[in-house]
Amino acid sequence: DSGVTQTPKHLITATGQRVTLRCSPRSGDLSVYWYQQSLDQGLQFLIQYYNGEERAKGNILERFSAQQFPDLHSELNLSSLELGDSALYFCASSGSQGGTDTQYFGPGTRLTVL
Amino acid sequence: QQQVKQSPQSLIVQKGGISIINCAYENTAFDYFPWYQQFPGKGPALLIAIRPDVSEKKEGRFTISFNKSAKQFSLHIMDSQPGDSATYFCAAPQGNTDKLIFGTGTRLQVFP
Numbered sequence: 001d002s003g004v005t006q007t008p009k010h011l012i013t014a015t016g017q018r019v020t021l022r023c024s025p026r027s028g029d030l031s032v033y034w035y036q037q038s039l040d041q042g043l044q045f046l047i048q049y050y051n052g053e054e055r056a057k058g059n060i061l062e063r064f065s066a067q068q069f070p071d072l073h074s075e076l077n078l079s080s081l082e083l084g085d086s087a088l089y090f091c092a093s094s095g096s097q098g099g100t101d102t103q104y105f106g107p108g109t110r111l112t113v114l
Numbered sequence: 115q116q117q118v119k120q121s122p123q124s125l126i127v128q129k130g131g132i133s134i135i136n137c138a139y140e141n142t143a144f145d146y147f148p149w150y151q152q153f154p155g156k157g158p159a160l161l162i163a164i165r166p167d168v169s170e171k172k173e174g175r176f177t178i179s180f181n182k183s184a185k186q187f188s189l190h191i192m193d194s195q196p197g198d199s200a201t202y203f204c205a206a207p208q209g210n211t212d213k214l215i216f217g218t219g220t221r222l223q224v225f226p
Contacts, residue, residue: 002157035216042120042218043158043203056213090157099212100146100165105157 003027004093004106012112018079021109025072025093031055032074033103034066037088049074050097081113116140118206120217127224133191135220137204140185144207147180147187148214152201161202162189194224 003026013019025032034046045058049068060066063081068074078085088110092103119138127133139147148163164171164178164187171178177190187206191198201221205214 002159004157043216045213045215048213056211058213092157099214100144100207102148102160102163103214105150105159107155107157 002104002106004091004104006089006091006106006109008109009107010110010112012114013081014114015081015083017081017113018077019081019111021076021078021089021091021111023074023076023091023093023106025074025091026104029093029095029104030072031094031097031101032068032072033092033094034060034074034076035090035092035105037090037108038086041087043090046076048099055097056099078111083113086111086113116208116215118204118215118217120204120220122220123218124221125223127194127222129194129196129224129226131194131224133194133198133222133224134188135202135204135222136186136188137206137217138184138186139206139215141209142207143210144212145182146207146212147178148205149176149178149189150203150205150216152203152219154200158203191222194222196224196226198222199224 005024035043046060048056092105094101150158151161152158175192180187204217
């Protein structure tokens, strides 16, 4: 158990809809990262927050947005969903803002868009 | 966007054999190269990482070998066991940032 929690575990929705994925980092960790893992794909970095502020951005679509709240939990919002958005979404946390710090991954949210 | 090229995509090894996975990266200003292990239905977990003031790091049966001039690093799993069956991801910092870019993964299957 990494100490990172993600909810929900599974999410099934329809095209055009909007969903919110939630992540609670390990106790004391200030950085939260979001990744997308599609079938047969690697881990695609989406975005990083550090202590409430956006720190780094990857290939995150404009339809996707994220935020980190004062209690350090984070939410990833996916809107106008398309079939191609079906994937595993992982959240990871680390103690510092540096990307070379060990990242601890949560169990993921499996999103299925029908 | 810079990439980390990982090979092979899949690997089948007999129990007791050596598993070798290779990664090649592009220019990076940060020397930090981790390997993550992911079991089905789980999130990736850090397996071993190297910060290349050394060319090799060993932890139990797992060894990272690093070749800075060639911009390559590899994971060796000695005495591979069925419990090592998982997907392995390498990662490297991108450019002059410390943002990690992950390889596409190698699915390792170890048969008894």
